[in-house]
Structure formats: structure tokens, C-alpha cells
Amino acid sequence: MPTVSMTVNGKSVSGEVEGRTLLVQFLREQLRLTGTHVGCDTSQCGACVVHMNGDSVKSCTTLAIQADGADVTTIEGLADGDTLHPMQEAFRDNHGLQCGFCTPGMVMSAVDLLQKNPKPSEHEIREWLEGNICRCTGYHNIVKSIQQAAGA
């Protein structure tokens, strides 16, 4: 089996994977970073979004070997100890989460949005979130959360 090495949340890690092993499986099952979730099997729901080399990717449609040598950040790597990232804080302030299952992917996706578009309009936020499904919130408070994080 091939060995992959990458940096995950600032730490160097490596492990043996099958060719078909997905990045999300490597993160969850080998590294036990279970904050990244799997909500579908067609790359639609976005519960699995992580950052790879600074960009948001769906880790359920990224092979672990594609991430070889990459710098990966998961939801576990976002906060600074007990100090939440401003996006996490904004979700908490605005009740941008309920059951919490879509939340890691939603937050990681939202962080990437503001990297690429620091002052998005409501329309731009809603369009960006097209690849992240939430069944609980109706998105209302997720949009508010992202607006707060953007300083709107």
C-alpha cells in the first residue's frame, strides 16, 4: 500500500493508504480527526470540507494520495486553543448551527469565502454556500454569521 505524508493542522503526519482511500477516511479513521463529517456520497453536501493548500476542498472526493505533500487544515485546526476563530465565534454569536453535523464543513467553506471575497453580499454568500447543505437552520443564521465575520 502506498504511504502518504502531509501536514495536518500544522503537524507532519504519514500513513499507509489504499489507492481508493479518500482524504476524509484518512483524516477520520487513521488520524482520528472526526470533526470532518461525511454526509453524502455524491460530493453535494459539503460536510467534509477541509482546506488543502489554503483552498476549500471536499475531502470525500479527494483521494488521500492526492493530498500527499499537501498542507491540510481541518475544523480541529481552526481555533487557537480555547480562542475560537472569528468565523467560529460568529456562528456561535448568531446561532448559525443547530445539530452541528454540517457545521465543520460550513465553517471551513465560509472561511474560504472570506479569503477570496472579504466583503461578500448576501447574494454572494448564498451562492457560495450552494455546495454546503444544512437541514436545520434554513441558512438564515448561517448567512448572518458570515456577515458578522466579514465585519458587515
Add this chain to the structure above:
Amino acid sequence: MPDTAGGPSGIGASVKRVEDFRFLTGNGNYTDDIDRPGQTYAYILRSPHAHAKIASLDTSAAKAASGVVAVFTGEDMQVGSLPCGWQVHSKDGTPMAEPEHPPLAKGKVRHVGDQVAVVIADSYAEAKDAAEKIEVSYEELPAVVDMASALASGAQKVHDDLENNLCYDWEIGDVAQADEAFAKAAHVTKIDIVNNRLIPNAMEPRAAVGEFDRSTGEYTLYTTSQNPHVIRLLMGAFVLQIPEHKLRVVAPDVGGGFGSKIYHYAEEAIVTWASAKVGRPIKWTAERSESFMTDAHGRDHVTHAELAMDADGKFLAFKIDTQANMGAYLSTFAPCVPTYLYATLLAGVYTTPVIYCNVRAIFTNTVPVDAYRGAGRPEATYLIERIVDRAARETGIGQTEIRRRNFIPSDAFPYQTPVALQYDSGDYEATLSAAMAEAKVDGFAARKAEAAARGKHRGLGFSTYLEACGIAPSAVVGSLGARAGLYESAEVRVHPTGSVTIFTGAHSHGQGHETTFAQLVADRLGLPMENIEISHGDTNKVQFGMGTYGSRSLAVGGEAIVKATDKIIAKAKKIAAHVLEASADDIEFKDGNFTVAGTDKSMAFGEVALTAYVPHNFPHEELEPGLDETAFYDPANFTYPGGCHICEVEIDPDTGIVEVVGMTAVDDVGRVINPMIVEGQIHGGLAQGIGQALLETCVYDENGQLVTGSYMDYTMPRADNLPSFSVGTESTLCAHNSLGVKGCGEVGAIGSPPAVINAVVDALWDLGVRDMSMPATPETVWKAIQDAAPAAAAE
């Protein structure tokens, strides 16, 4: 940690949620996150056919495959049938047909996704690979997919041992009385309604981990459940014959339920049973495609209804005939949904004096149908509010006027409906007026004209609704066929240094109980929230519980907590009285302090707790040491939230795309503990209601193949499908619980679908469109416009 600094934490405060820190940092603990030592993985081979005999089943190659620990089929798994928790009787007195539901199919499969065999291996990939080596020879049978053909004479039977595909033929009301009222009517409005089948789609797919401890003989099941004690009871007593004291069920963090995680599912029994057979823990996690074809679906009614009115538009009588799809087997609560949670709601907010409803529940070769967010009440509300909308148009009375003429007046409570329920409180005029002001209904004509100038059709739709939740008085539901009580329990365990753990039988899977319940206890015991822990979801920790569904957690579970805290306060007063050398009657409890009335002699809550556990100076002759009380609460009635939802849409006639440009909800949910959480619950319900109205539907083809089996086919509401919402509350208090709370979990999904569709009909009425089915997709709307155009031109 709860962030209560700078703000109050008691009842009515929008306290930030206690649970959010762990969810936001990836530290939630969902079932699939749990790994047990020596764990194996299960893959379930499912039927690709809607209806077939299993002619032969050969698992030998799979058993020999790499990493495989065991393969089991229905022949191997000789256990009880998955039970149904509610027995409905037909109008002739006969009990409903109740077919066997084996966890693994025995000889026959009855819907696409039915369980055929389970492969258990060292890894999930090996289990899935080995399943491909199972050789199954199916003899396909004709599939019964739609309800009309299921009822046709000579139809293929879903269950060979039943007489036909009818589960029950039930009625409520007096048909002769209804006919008499119809004979006197000045006007009768008729409508045919399909309430589209939905797939719940909690974002966390179902999962289950079974484990057997050979040393203690105890089984543990970790599962994605809204009610772990109910699963323990159903699976233990009926399927696997494991007594409660040898079966622990844990429902840890659960990623949304919406009803679909109430039920006892085959996979829970399979991993629990097989864990003892293989001697290792077994994890099963649904792939999303499995969720689509095994999670209980919702809705799926076909209804014809007629509403009789006098010359003033006063409703005289309402007659309804409904067919309700049960799917291939009876899910846990399926039979009660189209009867006691639907037909008993058909008075809605109106004074209709006579109601008759006939419901036929029907088996088909589809996934079982059960309660989904709202459960029966959305179906009732959609029917009522669509026919009222139509009646307003036919009589020319107007949308708001016809409703006002028929509202149950606010001084008429308690109000006995003709369909069994007695409403305790409400003010439907208040919610209508508030919603109209919020939605700026006065300015609609101008907005419509402005839209028309841009070539868009703008419409406004109303829904004034009511629902029954806070489920439910045990004696009442027992008389209606429930095989369980629907009380809730709570234990308040005060620790020696004065912190408190609350054990509740309610289960939180997004509702924020760890916050709301802590606020409630903080308010009653005068403690800071950080000294209060809410524990739920583990049958080895929580004494008992009926779980969370039917918007019952606060109205029933919260009341149990209140009862238990009352017992704590009563005992603590006696302890304080002893130490302070006063009479217990003279002890006042306020802000966490026990004070002898009219003096400065006082003990803090923590001091009383310590005295209870270090009882050196303690009234031993009167009291036992310790401070730990349990209460069970059985509600006196359902609770009756209601309100008004107003939807404004804009339709592009060239594409048929419906844009929701305004969604206003003013709801009466009773007393509000945490407004932020209540609003969030309503937002989510509105999204599901708009989803049903415009986007979502489950489609089977004529062979019973599930066409909408993935997120590429089943249209979930995305952020760019929805507007921001305008929500508010206008509350009357529940009259029969101490908190005055009613429930907010389902109102959004119950009230909104007819508001949306009525808005679509309103937008297109002048084009000649007279009806609209859900979901009003661009294709459906565009076709309706095309079909109406010639008719409108001819008029």
C-alpha cells in the same frame, strides 16, 4: 462554556448555546465517530428490486473473502419482527393489518433497499467488496407503487398473508351529519390535493455500533436515535428478547432527526444481535444512498375534500377522503400519523361545526412512511389552508376576511372541536394582524404592479394554522391505540458542593436542550448556568425517557424537570429550616438562598447541598441524606401552537422559476425560554416547508425504483433557494402546564407550505391558473402557465 457574561441567563434570554463550542471545534461525538476496541464493520446487501422472491441466496464466496468475519441472512437471524408502536382500528372495529417486518428479509423483498444480508468484516471496504460475491437469485414480482393501483381489485399483494393492500379503513366524525349540513350549503368548494412524499434527510446519516460484553452479558448499542429508551424497549422486548438491565442504548450527539430517527430500524437490531455472534463490536454507517432508501419517508397523502359554507362564507361542514401511503411495512408510529395526528387537526383555527374524515392506509412496495417534521399536522394544514384559499376566491370574500369570519374567537377557549381535540388557548386574530403588519400586506398591490412592469408575476399567500404537539397525555393516546405512554422523566441530582446534573429523557439533536434546560434550572434554583449539566441520551445514565419528537421536549420534558426541582426545593427548605432552627414554612427560597422570612438568617444553595451529603447537623428523623429527586410528568392535554405565515413570491413566466421574496411567520408558541433558539427552530421549519412546496419530492418509477436517490436527484433546499425570513412570536400561554410553553419545533414546517402554494396560485390566478401541485418546480409552473393561457384567452 456558556457565555452568560453581560446578559441574563434566565427565562426569556437569548443565551448563546452551551453545546456550540464542541460542535464548532470538531469535538462533537456522533455515532460514526465512536470506535470500539476490536471493532468490525457491517455492510448490508439490499434489494435492488421493489418486489421479488428470493429464490436462492449463496453467501459462501463472500464468507471466504478477505477480511470477512461473518455473513448472515434472514434464515440465520431468527428474531422477532420489528414492532409497530401504534394500533389503529378500522371503522368496522377490526384491528389494522400488521404484517411481519423481519430485520433481514425472509424469502421476499418488498422495497428497493430492503435488507437481504449483512457482511461483517475487518474493514468497511472488505465488507462491501465481499457483498459483491453474494449470489442472490431474485424472481421479480409486479411492484405496487401508487395507492390507487394498490387498492384496485386483483392488485398484486405486498404481503401474501394479508387479504389485500389495505392496512386500515378508519373514520372520524358522523358522515350523515356532514351530508345533512352539505344539503343546506349555499356554496361548496371542492379540492383534490396531493401531499408529496418527502425524504427527511437529516445531514447525519444513520449509524449504529453494537457491542456485546461477554463478561457481563450486557449489550450496548450506540445509535443515531431521538429516543434511546424507546429503542431499548422496542428492540429489547420485541426483536431480540434482551431485558432492559442487560441492554444499554446510547444516542450520543445526533446530527438532526426530523422524525426519521424516532423509529427502530433493522440495522440497530442487526449489529446488536450479530455482535454477540461474532464476539466483536460492529459498526454500521449508512451511505447517503442507503439513507434515501431506508430512512422512513414522510407525508404521501392523496385527498379529496369538500367544504360547505353558508351564504356569508361561514363554514358549515368539512368532508375529507384521504389515502395515506404506509410503504411496504409499518414503521414504528406510522399508523397514527394520518389518523390521530392528521384528522384530529382538521378543524384548524376555524369553528367548522361538523367534520367527517375517512382515511385508508395502504401498503405499497416503497420505503415505509412515518412521521416527518410535523407529522400529520402539515398534511391537515395544507389541506385546510388550500381549500380555504380556494373558497375565498370562489366566493369573492377575500383571503383574510373568510378566515376572520371563521376564526375560533380568542374568548372561546377552552374550545372543543368536532374532531376530539380541546384547544386550551390561542389568539388567531392577533397572529394574523401581526403577520400582516410585518409582511407589509398593505403595500402588496404596489409591489405587484412594480413586478408586473418588469414582466414578473407577484403573489401573496396566507396560512393561518394550528397544530397539536407536546405529545401527549398517556391515557388519551392509549385509548387511541398507542402502545406506549408519552410522559417524560427528569432527575435533578444535586452534588455535594452544589453543582447540579439534570438527567432528562428528552434527547437533543439540534434543539439546544443543554442550553434551554440549563436556563430553566438556573432560573428555578438561582444557580449560574455553568454549575448545571444536562445529561441525556444514555439509558445507563438517564432513568427513563420517551425522547424527542412532536415538539414535546420542553412542554413535557421541561415540566418533568420543573417537578423534580420543586421536590429538591421542598427538601432543601426542610434541611435549611433544621440548620437555621426555623419552621420549613418560614423558609423562603430566592436567588439561590434559603432565608428565614423576615430575618437575615440565610443559607446558600451550596451550603444546603453540602449539609445533605455531610449530614452532621441534619434532620435524620424526618429526612434521608442526599439531595437527588426524580419526577415523571404526564401532560393533561396536547399543546396548541398556531399562527400565521405569509409568503410573497415572484414568478418569471418565461422560466417558471418561483422566487420567494418574502416569508413572514408570526407564531404563538407559548412562553419562550430562549428566543434565539426558538427563532432558529422556526427558520429551519420554514426552510423545510418551502422545500416541500417548491423543491422536494420523492419519485418512484412504475417499477418501484427510487428515482430520487441522491442529492443530485432529490432537491434539498440550498442557501440560494431561500430568502432571509421574518419571524416573530405573539404568544398566549399554554393553560395546562406550569411553564405556559407550547412547542416550536414543527410550526415552521406545518404552517408554511400552503402559504407558499397559495402565493403561487395568487400570482398566476389572473393567467387562468387555478391549481398548483407541490413541489411547484419551474417545469410544473411553466406548464401550468402554458396550459392556462389558452383557457384564459377563451374566457
